[in-house]
Amino acid sequence: MSGNDLRFKAIEEITRGRNVEIQPPRPVSEIYGENVFTLPKMKEQLPKEIYLSLKDTIETGALLDPNAAAVVANAMKDWAIGRGATHYAHVFYPLTGATAEKHDSFFCPDKKGGVIAKFSGKELTQSEPDASSFPNGGLRSTFEARGYTAWDCSSPAYIKETANGNTLCIPTAFVSWTGEALDKKTPVLRSTAALDRAARRVLKLFGHKEIAPIASSCGAEQEYFLVDRGFYLARPDLMLAGRTLFGAPPAKGQQFDDHYFGAIPARVQVFMQEVEQRLFKLGVPIKTRHNEVAPGQFELAPMHETSNVATDHQQLVMTILKEVARKHGFACLLHEKPFAGVNGSGKHVNWSIGNATQGNLLDPGDTPHANAQFLVFCAAVIRGVHLYGKVLRAMVATAGNDHRLGANEAPPAVMSVFLGDQLADVFDQIRRGGATGSKKATKLDIGVDSLPVLPRDAGDRNRTSPFAFTGSRFEFRAVGSAQSVASPITALNTIMADSLDFVADRLEAELKSGKRDLNAAIQKVIAGILEKHGDIVFNGDGYSKAWLDDAARRKLPNLPTCVEALPALCDRDVAELYARHRVLSKVELESRFEIYGEQYVKTIDVEAKLCVQMYKGSIYPAAVRWAGELSGELARAELAGAKMDKSPVKKLAKLVSESQKIVAKIEEALAKPAEKDLRKALASRRALLLSMNRLRDAVDRMEREIPDDVWPLPSYQEMLFVK
Secondary structure: OOHHHHHHHHHHHHHHOOOOOOOOOOOHHHHOOOOEOOHHHHHHHOOHHHHHHHHHHHHHOOOOOHHHHHHHHHHHHHHHHHOOEEEEEEEEOEOOOOOEEEEEEOEEEOOOOOEEEOOOHHHHHEEOOEHHHOOOOOOOOOOOOEEEEEEOOOOOOEEEEEOOEEEEEEEEEEEEOOOOEOEOHHHHHHHHHHHHHHHHHHHHHOOOOOOOOOEEEEEEOEEEEEEEHHHHHOOHHHHHHOOOOOOOOOOOOOOOOOOOOOOOOHHHHHHHHHHHHHHHHOOOOEEEEEEOOOOOEEEEEEOOEEHHHHHHHHHHHHHHHHHHHHHOOEEEEOOOOOOOOOOOOEOOEEEEEEEOOOEEOOOOOOOHHHOHHHHHHHHHHHHHHHHHHHHHHHOOOOHHHHOOOOOOOOOOOEOOEEOHHHHHHHHHHHHHOOOOOOOOOEEEOOOOOOOOOEEEOOOOOOOOOOEEEOOOOEEEOOOEOOOOOHHHHHHHHHHHHHHHHHHHHHHHHHHHHOOOOHHHHHHHHHHHHHHHHHHHEOOOOOOOHHHHHHHHHOOOOEOOOHHHHHHHHHOHHHHHHHHHOOOOOHHHHHHHHHHHHHHHHHHHHHHHHHHHHHHHHHHHHHHHHHHHHHHHHHHHHHHOOOOOOOHHHHHHHHHHHHHHHHHHHHHHHHHOOOOOOHHHHHHHHHHHHHHHHHHHHHHHHHHHHOOOOOOOOOOHHHHHHOO
16 A cells, blocks of 8 residues: 555545544542552552561562562462453563563463462562663673563552453563663662662751651653554654654644644543543553643643652553554654654653652742751752753753754753742842842732632743752753653752762761851851852743853853763763762663663664655655656647746756755765764764755655645644644
């Protein structure tokens, strides 16, 4: 079937309405967490002493009792089989950024001609996938295959439902035989431990005796596009690269801002409701759904959870969005920039830290100037981002995110911190000698008697900042929509642990000297941080050229692409940061540079090959066909005596000639031997990307010259607007 046939068939099916079996929704209170092996379910099925031991491990990080594993495994097996499961799977998150699963059956022969269900403590706690077949950045050679998955009991096991069978999924960490982290989860857990150690030091100085385990929390907003599957199957670039490599912009895009928060299309809302039902069953606390800025773009957002669980849930969100989209005749696009000329997609990570006894440690309260504990923790954030902004930038550096960051739709590639008017004023007072007051929230009178007077916050929000304080948390807006949130969370936890250790060291030294009490010591330490690191704070327009000039004056790194950003992972101070807090060793960190760099190179290579294939296989033939047909029709018209304008044929011929030369240049670049030096390979692929952009420009101009029934690819107008 040709591309045109697929296009027209897709439009016909959309017009008729696709037949999708829709289950009536069940009450959320009935289904929430029903497919999760939660603590209440454990309490029902486990002996009291085993339950209390496991609960202590989950809630405090205490060492897991090895004797408990066998009992837990048996209870988990019975619960899972009772819910229709036939297999169990160790679920882990390799450095591909995707989710990996190793499935094994509960059942084995009983030597009597039948089967028996078994699930041992060892099978629960450990499995052995092939460690050399996943990206490892040199940590494992091909002949060094052994790796282990280890049960992470702090993230609950769950049932994954499919049409003809269910699977018990067990979240696990993935490490090599020699102990190096080969996954995204292990560094999150290590960084959480580092954050807990450092935060405890500071809280003890404030006189706290009872301190529950401290962890970061995460609420990751997920933006995505939906395209009818018929259009998707007719676009090789969407199928293999996740983004359109060609496509002329439609007459109408997002310039009217009419899609943002508009009425959700009925077919899309049915899809959203099924996504939510499935996520509710898995205990994912979905809160928000709405149309995003670009046509065809939408958002889903959960409530905050501890970062480790939120990271696992984010992987589930991406998986289920794609699965349910297919059922409803859509393709869900998670790429950061699937369509040129309209907004791309991010995954804003709302990050905070706290615990059960002291609460949210980044909540300023009503009088931030008097909340010394909050000011210390907030100052630690300022120091951390200033010192290690390049780490945050590197952890969101992907080929997809390069198309989004720095544009007037997403945070700039320069890392900065937005505090808002109220906090900026408080910290300015501290810098000048001491804070005596905070700007107050006011009332907003709309001027209509029937409408209530609204409370107005003491400061505005700033959507142009990559790292913005939003009332009781920071929003890291630079994370890409297709990314795991694990690496950004690990980076935030680690730099925060480092800054809290710095603060604790300084406060302890000041108090030991006997020259200052706690309040005076806090004033001195915070003022010192602001004096040295205050340049990272910026409350203005992050999209403006003036800010880039100002950032350069402040000596803030501007790392616009992967080529500049990823090498930061090899810097000595970054390696020392991660090693100091036992999050990633030097070799583990270097492996990330190798893996992420190779992923960038491979992504551009795939896209370049696709450009050539699509051009030669469909675009060039369509252009030649139309040029021939048009030339023939013009000639026949002139024979009949009409005077015809031949400039469209000449224009098309010129575009074909121009594009052929660019394709030849791309093929020449692809034929060259791959550079062994990764930094050189990164730079060469950026040069290749520039040639691809030139080809796109020529092809997009070509699309405007060729009739719709001849052009072989679904258009932007169809993909973005036909739902």
